[in-house]
Amino acid sequence: MPTSTLTYSLTQDTHWQTQTNWQTPDTPFMRFEFWQALQDTGAIGEQAGWLTVYIVIHKQSSSEQNMPESPLAVMPLFIKDHHQGEFVFDQTWAEAYARYGVDYYPRLVTSVPYTPVTGQRLWLANNVTLSSDILAAALAGVDAVAKQVNASSWHGLFMTQDMVDTAEQTLSISQPSQSSSPSALLQRQGCQFIWHNGGCNQPQPMFADFEEFLATLTAKKRKNMRQERKKIAKQGIRCRLKTGTEINQTDWDIFYQCYAMTYAVRGRAPYLTPEFFVQIAQTMPQHLMLAQAITESDEVVASSLFFYDDPNSPNATLYGRYWGALAEYDSLHFELCYYQGIEFAIAQGLRYFDPGTQGEHKLIRGFVPSKTYSLHRIYNDGFAAAISNFCQQERDYMAAYRQQAHDALPFNIDNMPAFQG
Numbered sequence: 001m002p003t004s005t006l007t008y009s010l011t012q013d014t015h016w017q018t019q020t021n022w023q024t025p026d027t028p029f030m031r032f033e034f035w036q037a038l039q040d041t042g043a044i045g046e047q048a049g050w051l052t053v054y055i056v057i058h059k060q061s062s063s064e065q066n067m068p069e070s071p072l073a074v075m076p077l078f079i080k081d082h083h084q085g086e087f088v089f090d091q092t093w094a095e096a097y098a099r100y101g102v103d104y105y106p107r108l109v110t111s112v113p114y115t116p117v118t119g120q121r122l123w124l125a126n127n128v129t130l131s132s133d134i135l136a137a138a139l140a141g142v143d144a145v146a147k148q149v150n151a152s153s154w155h156g157l158f159m160t161q162d163m164v165d166t167a168e169q170t171l172s173i174s175q176p177s178q179s180s181s182p183s184a185l186l187q188r189q190g191c192q193f194i195w196h197n198g199g200c201n202q203p204q205p206m207f208a209d210f211e212e213f214l215a216t217l218t219a220k221k222r223k224n225m226r227q228e229r230k231k232i233a234k235q236g237i238r239c240r241l242k243t244g245t246e247i248n249q250t251d252w253d254i255f256y257q258c259y260a261m262t263y264a265v266r267g268r269a270p271y272l273t274p275e276f277f278v279q280i281a282q283t284m285p286q287h288l289m290l291a292q293a294i295t296e297s298d299e300v301v302a303s304s305l306f307f308y309d310d311p312n313s314p315n316a317t318l319y320g321r322y323w324g325a326l327a328e329y330d331s332l333h334f335e336l337c338y339y340q341g342i343e344f345a346i347a348q349g350l351r352y353f354d355p356g357t358q359g360e361h362k363l364i365r366g367f368v369p370s371k372t373y374s375l376h377r378i379y380n381d382g383f384a385a386a387i388s389n390f391c392q393q394e395r396d397y398m399a400a401y402r403q404q405a406h407d408a409l410p411f412n413i414d415n416m417p418a419f420q421g
Helices: 032-040 091-099 132-149 161-170 210-214 219-234 249-264 274-283 332-348 381-407
Strands: 006-011 051-059 071-080 107-110 153-159 186-196 238-243 288-294 300-308 317-325 352-354 368-378
Touching (some): 006 132, 032 274, 071 132, 107 132, 132 153, 132 161, 153 161, 186 332, 186 381, 210 219, 210 332, 219 238, 249 317, 288 332, 317 332, 332 352
Antiparallel strands (some): 051 071, 071 107, 153 368, 238 288, 288 300
């Protein structure tokens, strides 16, 4: 489909959701129910500093009325004057702009708010495949918004490799030797740690149980993990998992106390409200698992909330998202956020477990370093070349970091995965 046959429109409401049949998103975080809860509870919107615009892409109609056809794809866009809830950091770019007396705000962001999970960043209609034409139309919409609000830049966060590959077909990703015009895209790379059910050297059957996973590790690491897990029982703590509608209102109330405590110790208010969690419990329970730490007196003292894919979906994944504790217990974070997640992923037949961003403590527990991508567009010629150089240097640094992290993996020689770059 030639690019000239595609057009876009901009809207701030979600009427487009009813104008066609949409593909099932690749993660729970792109489900309409998740976004509706963000909107209804004020987590996104103008008051939150996440002013939302939807870029609706469709085929140009050939009718006399020149009315656009049903949407082919939609990309969310946020107009922001802060960096909260993004997890790909460009504050140093903002500081550089400030030193030269240039406005860095507003800036444009395409992401899942408060959620550092790689995945699709466009909703696609049934029987539509992401193409360079669709992405070109989406970026034309981004450029139009940038011009309207005088934005400094656009940031597409935690993009899939497919999205990055398509971007390379659409517009050349700038090299530091080039002038990096505003039509260029800059690529950044990062690292997250992902657990693989059955190991990374696919194809292999998934693990039968936690002990089979432990058998892939060195003897020292197996011993360390078993000792960590024994500490939980010695402190009089047991763990309980609940899914979907098993999670009752009392559970949610206690979970929120735990979640809020994580922010309170840093002197901050939580991004998400109790109403947000109540709403997703009602609208997408099939994607929720709650792990609880319970004392001998049946008191819940810590909670960890997970999302998960339909086990029958391709690359089905467990996502560790929100954790908090009301008291300090030795090794409880590792048990509730990682080991309980691993056991659940094995039991449910989920291929991967993404426990969240950052942390070498995940690495030594069998979570493998994985490359993440983001795409960036700089509208100021004076800064574009310098930022392009920064991105190249950062990619080199991150490649070396991933290699070092890979070399520190706890697997025995027979199960050590190949380095993926």
